[in-house]
Amino acid sequence: MEEINLVSEGFKFMILGMGTVFLFLILMIFVLNLQAKIIQKFFPQTNIPHKKDDSSSKKDLDEEKRVVAAITGAIMAVKKG
Amino acid sequence: MKRLLLAFFLLFGTLQASSEPAHDEVVTAGKEYVSKDMGTMVVDFLKSTGLYAFMTAEDTTKMDHGHEIEVSEFSQGWGRVIMILIAFLLFYLAIVKNFEPLLLLPIGFGGLLANIPIADISGPNGFLGILFEAGVANGLFPILIFMGVGAMTDFGPLLSNPKVALLGGAAQFGIFGTLVGAVALTQYTDMFSFSLQQASAIGIIGGADGPTSIFVATNLAPELLGAIAVASYSYMALVPIIQPPIMKGLTTEEERKIQMKSLRAVSKLEKIVFPLTVITLTLLVLPDATPLVGALMFGNFLKESGVVARLSDTLQNALINIITIFLGLSVGSKLAAEKFLVAETLGILVLGLIAFSIGTASGVIMAKIMNKFSKDKVNPLIGSAGVSAVPMAARVSNKVGMEAKPGNMLLMHAMGPNVAGVIGSAVAAGVLLSIFK
16 A cells, blocks of 8 residues: 555645535525525515504604693693692 | 142242242352451452552553553553543633633543542443443534534524625634644654544644534544543633734734624524525535534524424523533543543644634634625624634624724624634534545
8 A cells, every 4th residue: 555645635635625615605605695685575574564563652652751741741830820 | 729729839839940040140140248357358448449549550451442452550540640630620720710611620520530440430331431422422412512502503693794604614724724734743743643534633623613523533533532622622711812812913903993884684584594594505515514514403493493492492501501511521531541641632732722723813814805805894803703612702803803992893793704613614524524434
């Protein structure tokens, strides 16, 4: 059996290994970008309208608070007067 | 009545006949007790103490995975004492310095138990030996740990900015750089003689991923398992000390101040589909990596599916904790003096450190290369998070970034390369395993 040059074997491993790692990750980046586009186009986030509901109801609540504050203020003013 | 009595006698007779040989066996199996006078009894007992065993150590052989190995007097006597002191050192590092206590404590204690003379706890009939055979020798425990890691990991930062996965890829240079380094040491010096399998197992330390290191080491170089596991987990714990000087040395002040675009929100559906996408890619490109990647993605899928909170909770807590205990103890049981107190261990510790540093450096350099080609600038500090020590490496990126520019939060940006690094090192492990098939 002839002597194997370990270092050159090592470099072969490196080229194959790093090549595969990068190939895999580049493929993954490509697929993930594609997947993001598809999902955003065909399945837009369903919780967005829900969030809107939340924020609008929050606004209503704020509005209500302000009305209550105004009324209390008015009552106080009348009582003082 | 007569017939009944006859039947009774017959039954009794057969019973007695069948019980007789059994009785004989018991006597021959156990040692016959011989009466001894008090003096001999005390002397015999003293001979079974640890102190006596330490002092009268001699060369013996013992069975190791089916073949006999020579065990020198040194590793039976003083070697054991040194190993027990090393276990104490690990306790110190874990408790006082807070270095990965979750693993170093079980590993250290396993090492302590394994070096107790006479009891042979790490032998084939000791409980550590049984644990090792049950889960480490066949690669089961690292896989189970990976499930838990998957269930704990949020791949959101990677999904919102996939290109940072390249940083997680570049950091794997540490693995292969060290592999070449280890075989070069073998080729050009007489200090060490590592085979290609051993060199590969040592290189994986550079992936900064404990379970992956153990998985590869058990497959390629089981004889180096103890040293590789200890090196791997120690360097993971040393991330905050090893990485910052390298990161600062390779970047300029301006680069460290780069503010990155805030990450977009990732929808729930994207997160659910992600594990399936990755597992599909893996099975197409590299089936040898599917045990690791598959377990990781299974855990993540349970988490993101949102319908099996109980299972996901078990993976993240109960299961990973139990397996951590078992894995730590059984890896520790390989810290036997005859395997650990050899020149190779020193070589492994040094090479592991080099592996780690190369990984860190290549992640940072890759980020700088990416900045040359892309208009969305990447802060090179997140490159170092490409080594997969999750989430420690990402925290280090964040900390160094904050030092350069207070308020520049890099944590979530660094989680992207960090989790990509886990996938990257699993792929690298798969390549190495496939080469030696």
